Amino acid sequence: METIVFFYFASVIVVTAALVVGLRSPVFSALALLVMFFHVAGLFVTLHAEFLAVIQILVYAGAILVLYLFVVMLLNLKGEVRFHHQLTVGLFLGCMVFAEAVLLVVKGDTSSLGQNFSPSREPAQLMQGNTESIGELLYSTYLFPFEIASLILLVAMVGAVILTKKGILEAKS
């Protein structure tokens, strides 16, 4: 059963990822990416990461993709030449990277990973919800990176405002 669910999610993820790259219109690419985000969230649920599944839908589908669609509509893009002239080189490099990943997985021994550790994780997962455990970890071990993340968001916010504000870039150029 779990295998069937995994293959459903995996096949939809791969097909929609290919559509994101292959479709001509940026709006359709963004919508294909939306479908992919939902299926990645489903994959997270099967991996017992419920908190991240919800965050994935909220942040990616709810915020990031809406921002993309907003910009696409703002710019009013026309149809244009789809692929770069380095198409063959790009495809070749992508195949090489994928072959490398497959080689690493096949050569490395990952088959023992699930068996060794799964008994120890069951009690902790059952005692506490996923969100509580992540929150405890986030506010104890990873407190400093958490603060840095808030700083990154602040910098991004200020940077986005300054970049899109009229008059600053034009005055210099």
Add this chain to the structure above:
Amino acid sequence: MDVPVSYYLILSGIVFSIGLVGVLIRRNIIIILLSIELMLNATNINFVAFSSYLGNLSGQVFVFFALTVAAAEVAVGLAIIIALYRHSASTNIDDFRLLKW
């Protein structure tokens, strides 16, 4: 745990490769940013799969940070795209060669 962890690794390898190919072959800057999102999602799948199979929640916390960085990247990236579009009314990557000798 019916599904071996290597399946997740292969899946994330496929998605990462598609994202890389998208960055290399598309001309539209918006699609290139979308392909970068694909690659970030591939790493997220990897993180969550390993976190689940090793019984260690640190991987999920790292996905949380990756999400934060992705949100920041999208905000700044789209701001740059808007500034570029205002500059030359195009989102074609070949039109921008200001920093090229």
